[in-house]
Amino acid sequence: MSKPDLDPSDFASALAPLGEATTLPARAYTDASIYDREVERLFRGEWLCAARIEQVPEPGDFLSLDLLGDRLVVVRDREGAIRVLSRVCRHRAAELVNGSGNTRSFQCPYHLWTYGLDGRLVGAPHMDAVPGFDPAKCSLPEIRSEIWEGFVFVNLDGRAEPLAPRLAPLGERLAGYRMGELVAEETATFDSPFNWKVLVDNFMEAYHHIATHADTLEPILPAKRSHVTDDEGPYSVLVMPTNETGEAVLPRQSLPGLSDDQQPGLVAVAVFPFHLFAPGPRTMAWYQLLPETVDRFTLRIYDCVPEDMGAEERAQSHELLRVIHGQDIDACEAVMAGLSSGRFERGPLALLEKSIWQFNRWWCERMLPGD
Numbered sequence: 001m002s003k004p005d006l007d008p009s010d011f012a013s014a015l016a017p018l019g020e021a022t023t024l025p026a027r028a029y030t031d032a033s034i035y036d037r038e039v040e041r042l043f044r045g046e047w048l049c050a051a052r053i054e055q056v057p058e059p060g061d062f063l064s065l066d067l068l069g070d071r072l073v074v075v076r077d078r079e080g081a082i083r084v085l086s087r088v089c090r091h092r093a094a095e096l097v098n099g100s101g102n103t104r105s106f107q108c109p110y111h112l113w114t115y116g117l118d119g120r121l122v123g124a125p126h127m128d129a130v131p132g133f134d135p136a137k138c139s140l141p142e143i144r145s146e147i148w149e150g151f152v153f154v155n156l157d158g159r160a161e162p163l164a165p166r167l168a169p170l171g172e173r174l175a176g177y178r179m180g181e182l183v184a185e186e187t188a189t190f191d192s193p194f195n196w197k198v199l200v201d202n203f204m205e206a207y208h209h210i211a212t213h214a215d216t217l218e219p220i221l222p223a224k225r226s227h228v229t230d231d232e233g234p235y236s237v238l239v240m241p242t243n244e245t246g247e248a249v250l251p252r253q254s255l256p257g258l259s260d261d262q263q264p265g266l267v268a269v270a271v272f273p274f275h276l277f278a279p280g281p282r283t284m285a286w287y288q289l290l291p292e293t294v295d296r297f298t299l300r301i302y303d304c305v306p307e308d309m310g311a312e313e314r315a316q317s318h319e320l321l322r323v324i325h326g327q328d329i330d331a332c333e334a335v336m337a338g339l340s341s342g343r344f345e346r347g348p349l350a351l352l353e354k355s356i357w358q359f360n361r362w363w364c365e366r367m368l369p370g371d
C-alpha cells in the first residue's frame with residue numbers, strides 16, 4: 001500500500017471558517033492511495049452500519065454481508081442477542097453460509113464442521129483423533145458491534161471509541177421519529193461508479209434541490225428553507241422544513257431545540273463516515289453504502305416503514321425513493337467526471353453546505369498526518 005501524499009497545506013482551505021471554506025481537493029475523491037487510508041482509518045477504524053435489527057427478528061435468523069472484503073454474518077443467537085461473526089470456516093476457510101435465512105447452527109459444506117449461533121465450534125468430524133486439537137480455539141471471530149435506534153453498527157478493527165455516547169445527543173434530537181420501530185424494506189440496489197464521498201456530500205445538503213430535484217423535492221422542501229444544525233458529534237443533521245405545499249405530503253415534525261419555523265418535514269442525517277438516513281413523518285430512507293474502490297461502491301436503498309402501512313402507500317414511498325435517487329445519480333456521475341478531469345482543484349462552499357464543511361473537518365482530523 002503506497003503512502004498517500006497528504007500535505008496539510010493542501011487542506012487548509014477546507015478547514016477555514018464556514019463562509020471562507022472550500023471543498024476537499026479533487027484528489028481526495030480520485031487518489032487510490034488516499035482511499036486506502038480511508039479504508040484503514042475511516043472504514044475499518046470507525047463504525048459502519050451492517051444491518052437493521054428487524055432483518056433478523058427471531059433466534060436463528062441470519063443475514064450475510066460482505067463489507068470491505070470481510071465476509072460477515074449478522075445473526076440473532078438463542079438468547080436473542082445480535083452478534084456479527086466472520087462466516088469463514090476456521091478449518092480451511094470455506095464460506096460457511098450465504099444469503100439469509102434461519103438456522104440452528106452454521107455447518108460448513110466442505111467437511112461439516114459445525115458452529116453454534118454464538119460462533120463456538122460444536123462439531124468437527126474425525127478431529128478427535130488429532131492430538132492437541134482444541135475446539136475452543138476454533139470459534140468464529142466475533143466482530144465488535146453496537147445497536148443504535150435499530151441500526152446494527154460494526155467496528156472492524158475493534159479499536160473505535162464506543163458509539164452510543166457519541167450519538168446520544170442525536171438520539172435525543174430524533175426521538176420523535178421512533179426509528180427503532182420501523183421495518184426496513186430493500187427497494188433498490190445501485191452499482192455506483194463514483195467516489196463514496198460524492199454521494200455523502202450529495203445526501204447531506206439541500207442546495208441541489210433547486211436544480212437536481214426541481215420537479216420533485218424543491219416544490220415541497222425548498223433549498224432555501226433548509227439548515228444544518230450546529231451539533232458537534234461525528235454526524236451532520238440537515239433539517240428540511242416544508243412549505244405549505246409540502247405540509248400535505250410531509251407534515252411537520254417537532255424536533256427539540258428548533259423554533260416553529262425551523263421544524264422539519266424531513267431530516268437527512270449522515271453519521272460519518274457514511275451511514276445515511278432520512279427520517280420523515282411516516283417513513284425513513286436508509287442508504288447503505290458498500291465501498292469497493294476509490295471510484296465505485298454498491299448502494300442499497302431501504303425504505304423503513306411502519307408495520308401497519310398499506311401496500312399501496314408502501315409502493316408509492318418506494319417508488320419516490322427510486323425517482324429521487326435516479327436524479328441524484330445523474331448529479332453524482334457528473335461530479336465524478338469533473339473531479340477526474342484533472343482541471344478541477346477545489347471550489348467554494350455555500351452556507352447551505354454547512355454539513356459538507358462539518359464532514360470535511362471530521363475527515364481532515366482523521367486523515368491528515370500529525371500522529
Ligand code: FES
Pocket residue numbers: 089090091092093094108109110111112113
Ligand atoms: S473448510 Fe470448513 S470444514 Fe473444512
Ligand SMILES: [Fe+2]
Pocket residue numbers: 202203208212213324328
Ligand atoms: Fe438529492
